[in-house]
Amino acid sequence: MDSQKEALQRIITTLANKNEELHNFIDTVSHTLKGVQNNSSKVISDLEEEFDSLYSVLDEMKESMTNTIKQEQARKTQELQNQLTQSTSALESSEELLEFANTALDIKDSEEFAKAAKQIKDRVTMAPAFRLTMKPKATDNMTHLMADFSQERRIIQGLRFLPVPRAPEIDVADCVVADNSVTVCWRMPEEDNKIDHYILEYRKTNHEGLPRVKDERCWEVLDNIRSTEYSLTGLKFDSKYMNFRVRACNKAAAGDHSDPVTLETRAFNFSLDSTCSHLNLKVEDSCVEWDPAGGKGQESKIKGKENKGSGHVTNLKNTSRSGTPSPKRTSTTRPPPVRGSRDRFTGESYTVLGDSSIESGQHYWEVKAQKDCKSYSVGVAYRNLGKFDQLGKTNTSWCIHVNNWLQATFAAKHNNKAKSLEVAVPDRIGVYCDFDGGQLSFYNADSKQLLHTFKTKFTQSIVPAFMVWCGGLTVSTGLQVPSAVKCFQKAENGLGGSASSLNSVPQ
Numbered sequence: 001m002d003s004q005k006e007a008l009q010r011i012i013t014t015l016a017n018k019n020e021e022l023h024n025f026i027d028t029v030s031h032t033l034k035g036v037q038n039n040s041s042k043v044i045s046d047l048e049e050e051f052d053s054l055y056s057v058l059d060e061m062k063e064s065m066t067n068t069i070k071q072e073q074a075r076k077t078q079e080l081q082n083q084l085t086q087s088t089s090a091l092e093s094s095e096e097l098l099e100f101a102n103t104a105l106d107i108k109d110s111e112e113f114a115k116a117a118k119q120i121k122d123r124v125t126m127a128p129a130f131r132l133t134m135k136p137k138a139t140d141n142m143t144h145l146m147a148d149f150s151q152e153r154r155i156i157q158g159l160r161f162l163p164v165p166r167a168p169e170i171d172v173a174d175c176v177v178a179d180n181s182v183t184v185c186w187r188m189p190e191e192d193n194k195i196d197h198y199i200l201e202y203r204k205t206n207h208e209g210l211p212r213v214k215d216e217r218c219w220e221v222l223d224n225i226r227s228t229e230y231s232l233t234g235l236k237f238d239s240k241y242m243n244f245r246v247r248a249c250n251k252a253a254a255g256d257h258s259d260p261v262t263l264e265t266r267a268f269n270f271s272l273d274s275t276c277s278h279l280n281l282k283v284e285d286s287c288v289e290w291d292p293a294g295g296k297g298q299e300s301k302i303k304g305k306e307n308k309g310s311g312h313v314t315n316l317k318n319t320s321r322s323g324t325p326s327p328k329r330t331s332t333t334r335p336p337p338v339r340g341s342r343d344r345f346t347g348e349s350y351t352v353l354g355d356s357s358i359e360s361g362q363h364y365w366e367v368k369a370q371k372d373c374k375s376y377s378v379g380v381a382y383r384n385l386g387k388f389d390q391l392g393k394t395n396t397s398w399c400i401h402v403n404n405w406l407q408a409t410f411a412a413k414h415n416n417k418a419k420s421l422e423v424a425v426p427d428r429i430g431v432y433c434d435f436d437g438g439q440l441s442f443y444n445a446d447s448k449q450l451l452h453t454f455k456t457k458f459t460q461s462i463v464p465a466f467m468v469w470c471g472g473l474t475v476s477t478g479l480q481v482p483s484a485v486k487c488f489q490k491a492e493n494g495l496g497g498s499a500s501s502l503n504s505v506p507q
Contacts, residue, residue, distance in 0.1 A: 027213040054156075069145050076138035083137055090128035097123050165192055165248035165255035168228075172261050175244075179483055180237060182263060185229040186246050194250040198225040201246070201257070202232065204239035204265070211243040211260050219245075236478035237267035268363035269477045270356035270464060276387075277352035278345040281468060288352050289370075289472035347388045354464035354475075357383065358435050364485065365464060366445045366476040368428045373471020374405040377413070378429055380440060381465040391467045392418070398454045399465065400429070400442050412442075412452040421452055428476075432485050435462070441489075448484040453492075 097120065104116040124130070166189055174185035184200060201219040205211065222230065245260040274283035279295025281288050345351040358380070367378045377391040379399025385391075391399040392413025401418075402425050403409045410425050411418040428445035435458055442451040466473055 024210075024212050028210075031213045065145075065147065069142070072142065072145060076140075079137040086128070087132060090132055094127060094129040097127060162253045163194070163250075164253045165195055165250055166190065167256040168198065168246050168248050168258045170244060170246060170258050170261045172263075174229075175261070175263055177263050177265060178480065180235045180267070180478075180480055181231055181233040182235065182242060182244075182265070183229060183231040184244050184246070186258060187228055188248065192248070192250075195248050196250050197223070198228070198230075199223050199247050199249060199254065200225055200230050200244065202242055202244045204242050205262070206240045207262075208241060209262060211245075211262070215243075219243075235265070237265040237480060238269050238478040240264065240266050267478045267480050268356070268358070268365060270354035270365075271477075272352050272466070272475065273355040274352070276344050278350045280350060281352055283352050286475045286477065287472060288466060288468050288475075290350070290468050290470050343387050345387045349386075349388050349390050349467075350469050351385070351389075351391060351465060351467050353381065353383070353385070353466075357461040357463050358433060359461045360435050362432070362434045362437075362481050364430060364432050364479050364481040366428050366430050366479060367466070368474045368476070369402065370472045373402075373468070373473070375401075375403045375467075375469040376471060376473055377401040377465075377467035378431060378442070378473075379413075379465050380431075380433060380462045382460055383463050384460075385465070391465055392416075397465060398440050398456070399467070400452055401467075405470070412454070414454060414456075419452070423449070423451055426451070430482070430485070431464070432481060432489070433462070434489070439489075441485075443485060448482060448488065450488065 100116075100123075101120050104113065104120060107113040107116055168186040168188055170184060170186045176183040182202075184202075186198075188195065200222040202222075203211070203215065203217045203219045205215055205217065207215070222232075241262045242265045243260050243262050245257040247257045248255045271285040272283045272288055277283045277288070280291055282291040282294060369376050377399040379391055379397060381391060381394075381397035385394065385396055389397065391397045392401060393416045395415040398414045400410070400412050400421065410421045410423070412421060413419075423444075426444035426446065426449075429451070430443035430445035430448070432441040432443065433439070438455060438457045440454040440456070442453075443449060444451060464475070466475070
């Protein structure tokens with residue numbers, strides 16, 4: 001019976017997975033079908049615009065060349081018309097002189113004849129007909145303005161759709177995900193010297209495999225990439241994966257997208273848990289700040305409940321290793337919210353925890369303190385850390401503590417033991433946790449200088465832990481373990497840290 005149920009459950013799981021794949025495929029096909037319709041309309045519109053532009057150019061050229069012919073026609077007409085007018089006038093004058101000469105032949109008187117002959121001679125000498133050029137200043141030939149568009153006609157008849165670049169292929173083996181950067185490499189399936197640039201698109205997702213149409217995040221676009229690889233740097237890996245696709249472009253057309261690839265970008269993400277933090281801490285997702293006015297007006301019974309543990313608090317305050325000051329706290333009246341089985345941190349435990357547990361693997365996050373922060377601690381703790389417990393003063397918490405109040409100190413703390421750190425306090429502290437290897441290391445986040453290492457065996461899940469007094473901290477999550485830290489840990493090869501006296505195995 002049980003085996004049949006297990007077999008049926010496997011079948012149900014298989015069918016559910018297949019149904020989800022089919023739903024995703026149907027969404028993809030439907031989206032593609034809609035894209036074909038929309039894109040077809042767009043390219044038809046673009047084609048009409050191109051032809052309209054071509055028609056416009058032809059119309060402009062026709063008008064310009066027609067005007068040239070008309071100007072030539074007007075020039076020749078004017079010149080020939082002027083010649084025609086001058087020749088007609090000369091002909092009239094010549095005909096009149098000819099008639100006068102014929103008449104003179106009939107004159108009998110010699111003196112009058114001589115006088116007429118001399119007058120005719122003088123008029124002939126000055127006659128326009130003898131001064132005109134008897135050659136037209138222009139011809140009727142207009143062939144020099146003839147057009148031969150046979151070559152252009154062949155070009156137009158040879159118009160074809162633009163050659164579209166083929167889709168590139170992303171080389172998954174050459175892609176690198178490291179140090180919160182992703183380098184994507186691709187190649188063309190065949191050489192194409194017409195490629196002008198590439199367009200890379202990416203988006204974050206929590207789904208493995210092919211991208212989903214209904215994914216909640218849109219594609220981010222990086223245009224005008226001139227090489228066949230690109231690196232995205234300074235990313236926050238707040239999703240399990242990232243999808244990538246690339247397309248090639250020539251001067252006029254963009255090709256199809258490459259087959260998309262999904263690269264794993266898993267990292268440790270957490271927020272600060274405001275539900276159990278000390279009332280004197282103002283907590284947001286990644287920031288915590290000391291708030292001396294927090295928690296005013298609590299009921300006296302809560303005050304009494306806090307006083308129940310006051311002996312423990314006083315003992316902590318009076319220990320010589322305490323780096324946490326004890327400013328006066330005002331009484332409060334409202335009861336603290338409850339998270340799980342533990343109330344808020346109280347007393348001198350100005351603590352806030354991360355809201356995500358670490359149960360295995362290697363993780364990394366960074367912390368930056370405000371410049372005027374008087375006192376703070378950075379580390380990890382078991383989730384059952386007591387609400388009066390201070391970080392580093394129990395066998396369930398590990399931290400490094402910075403104190404800028406009265407006498408400046410920088411120390412590693414665990415189980416109420418402290419180890420002074422003889423290095424400068426960095427601007428940003430990197431925290432590396434290897435849960436399975438039982439190692440907690442602190443680094444200068446900028447230089448990756450090792451500050452301190454705890455070696456222990458974690459017997460239950462742990463959470464990031466922070467203490468703040470008079471100042472504030474900002475936490476950066478979604479970070480991979482830096483390559484420099486990985487190399488350093490490999491070089492150490494599991495050797496003990498810099499404070500062997502604090503290494504322990506809590507019971």
